Amino acid sequence: MTRRMKGALVLAVLAVSAAAVSAAFAAGTAATPGVTKTTITIGGTFPLTGAAALYGVIPKAESAYFQYVNAHGGVNGRKINFKYYDDGYNPANTVPLTKKLVQQDHVFAVYGSLGTEPILATRDYLNKAKVPQVLVATGDSYWGAQYKKYPWTIGFQPDYPGESRVYGAFIASKVPQAKIGVLMQDDSYGENYYNGLVQGLGAAKSKIVDVEKYDATATDVSSQIVKLKAAGANVIAIFALPTQTIDALVVITKIGWKPTTFINNVSASPLFMGLARQNGANVDGDISATYLQDTINNPNTAAAKLYKSILATYDKGADPTDANNLYGVANAWTMVQALKQAGPNLTRAGLMSAMTNMNWVNPFLYPGLKMVTTPTERFPIDQQILEQYSNGAWHPFGHIFSKAR
Amino acid sequence: MRLRAPTVAGIAATVVVAAIIALLPFGLSDYHRSTGATVAVFFIAILALNIVTGYTGQISIGHGAFMAVGAYSTAILTHNHGWNDLATLPVSALIGFVAGVIVGLPALRLHGVYLALTTFAVALAVPQIVSNYPNFTGGVVGLSLPSHTGMWLYEVSWAVAGIMFVVAWLLLRGRTGRAFRAVRDSEVAAASSGVSLAVYKTVAFGISAAMAALAGSLYVLVNNYASPTIFGLTLSLYILIGAVVGGLGSLWGVLVGAAFVELLPLGLTSAGLGSSQSVPVIFGAVVIGVMALLPLGAATLLRAALHFGSQIGQHSDQPLGTEGR
């Protein structure tokens, strides 16, 4: 008992001294958190473990690009220090880890954090604290659409409705006899895609003959595919996550159905297409959309070579054919560009100003695409190109769809 | 079977621990205060589980579901109806109580592992049901809640935790507590000595769920966000781990259990032990190790410390028996 009392006293003393120390630190904080003469500290949260851990390679690729930039002099003489934590795709972890980044690690900006729910969970907090939440890795349209309420948040990739609008426009103009069946996830992810498709189809939206939904936790979608075929569809648009997409592609082949197939970009990675093929799916002729550089068909462009050498040097063991790695490098390039444009006198407002005044050609994006934003137009990438699968690879075709939104 | 009267040592220890908890936030950064608030959330949730599992002997693997019920009561009332967040807490407890009684009803017919798996099913089903009604619950997009300072969160959470601790203590030392323990130790014996199994089992579930609902409300206030993913199976399992690691049937063990499940993974992550993949490996190994070395939980150690080892033998708070083998 007396020992406990003593313990309490010790704890109380510790507590008081800790308070004093932290007060002293607080007084010494510089004008812009996370920025010194020689360093910029940024940080993000990613699913390194758990069900979404396949995206865990992205921060490693981003980190590799920052190391490459640091090795070549950094940004305006400052080296980028990128901290990332594992939230397991659970918002209950994202919130405390994001607070840790801001309050303990004193990051300049929260960069690249991944996943719709994690971003939604932290966006109130970061916007209130006026901490930039930039280039978040999710294709939902909230980030660009709700900028008035959340001016410190901005996305990166094309948004889901923008992507499916391209499919809709293509079907309306090029597939006159289309009877469209839609397989979609039963949540806002699927809904976003579906709405975009309807907008893209315009007057041709009556060509949708059946819509089948599945739950994100279900992996088997064979019953939905069977029903779509029974409804007489000859075009199928799959707005799903990779697991269900692969299953859908295999089942389509299995039941002897040969529709024109559209696959959303999230699930169209060469890795997943390969898995579908190895499971017996016939995926030749399937259509998707992309915005990234084609490093597989054109391995000898300057950008493709640089990309591979960065991975080989700073992210050993990374698979350059995994589109997530290319995504990471393209995203990190954008951050570096924004930091450069924000100038040597780096402030958080300055970073947001750079993010909302883009007019850049990102070498890791598909040639001809431009990243353009204005203070009122906050979708960094809104151009895409269709691609068709054949001989084990995607092949871009046709023209760039501009202002897809 | 009478619970002993509070000893001087027990009261002194309570005062000291309460004082430490009250003074601690003044020495913490705002970030660590919100971490402290999360420890309080787990404290309440594990306390709640203890009432139904540790004291009444009904194993629940589904307390995350009751937390979700409370969490969404608070989130919907503040987000959709503009309530003050503190004012939602009593409502949350009430709705939680009703949910607990409903889930407790099958407990009248199901026993042991079948009941446990039923609560497990409830834990898995609730997030699915939440995401099925987006107009009401925000669906997978979730609902945002007002944000507060770490200090506010710490003080409110620990104040609620303190009240719940006292409520649990008063409840368990009296008639109700005796009836709960009688149900736990032998249902047949309890029933034949006049304890109504139906009443006490459902009441135990109701009270426990009410407390878990409060924990859920505080959890979404700390995160200022509610979404189905938060209330997945992991949460229920962590509460169960915390309860058993702390020691079922021990009110003091609850504090240890709460610190264990919230602070150990966080500490391992911050310690930066190699890759992030090593955190679950170490955490899992520690759980197994604790179970092997302290099968009755940390409470064994606490009791030894409090009673200088003399009174452990007479203690009536034996956790779940090995009945059935």
Add this chain to the structure above:
Amino acid sequence: MTALTAFQARTRIRPTTGWIVPLLLVAICVFLVVGSVQSSLFAQQTVSGLANGGIYASLAVALVLIYRATEVINFAQGALATFATYIAWQLLSWGFSYWEAFFATLAIAFAGGFVIELVAIRPVERRGNQLTVVIAAVGLLILVEGAIGWIWGNQVKFMPSAFAPHIYRVGGVAFSRQDLSTIAISIASVGLLWLFFRFTKVGLAMRAAAVRPAAARLVGVRVSWMLSLGWGLAAVLGAVSGMMAAASPSVLLQPSMMDGILIYAFAAAVVGGLESAAGAVIGALLIGVGLNLVSAYISWVTPQLLLPAAFVVMLAVLLVKPSGLFGRTRVRKV
């Protein structure tokens, strides 16, 4: 040996199902057959449901094995199955043929399950109770899933199937060779297990150790070794389930691969009565087919409500028969 045989005569597990359950099953079979003849859509849904059920079945039987021996629900069963599947993947990538890798994995899984019981579970069981062991199993689940990510990374891997993709057609219904082999291998492994328990001395000793540990000890059975053996066999069944699942297009080989499947296996084992391997298999097939048909024909059951609906059915079964369809009712002691 004679003592054991006498013991066998006394403790033969005779499910007390009466006539209602068999009648119900026959009715369900008739319904499925008639429906399949009437509509090829119905038939297709039934067939793919059976294939899913086959994957749930081996894992459910693994759960039953451990529950029968120790009355513990093994939460780590799915993670262990995933681990075994990664071992198979590793062997294949080192150039072994499919069947070499398959059987080597079964052997490794058996040894692994045996050792895990010895190292992680037995020390806990010796001093603790059922709940302590369940928590240790949860710890094992967290540990093993983390270890998989640590060793092999979180990237999705491709696990080949034993059989080249091929489709058979009967009328308007497509059967893939993969689906058929999944059902066949699952049922074959459960059948082999039944033969082992029914006709071998070790199997008999294991049953004795599970049903009457004290009496078994008296006739010379080393009960604790039987428990380790049980974990080994359960791990083998889990490995079969994992390898079948990973070869199915609806499941990708990644650390969390079996999480969803484990939940349906739990439900299957509970519906079947937790103590009956045959019950678990029937439960698994019912769940596989039932979920497919419900999502195809009952429109108000939205995809999100499918899992809750499965649990409502499970709860309904339990409320009517609190020990599942094939479980034994226990006499409660004071």
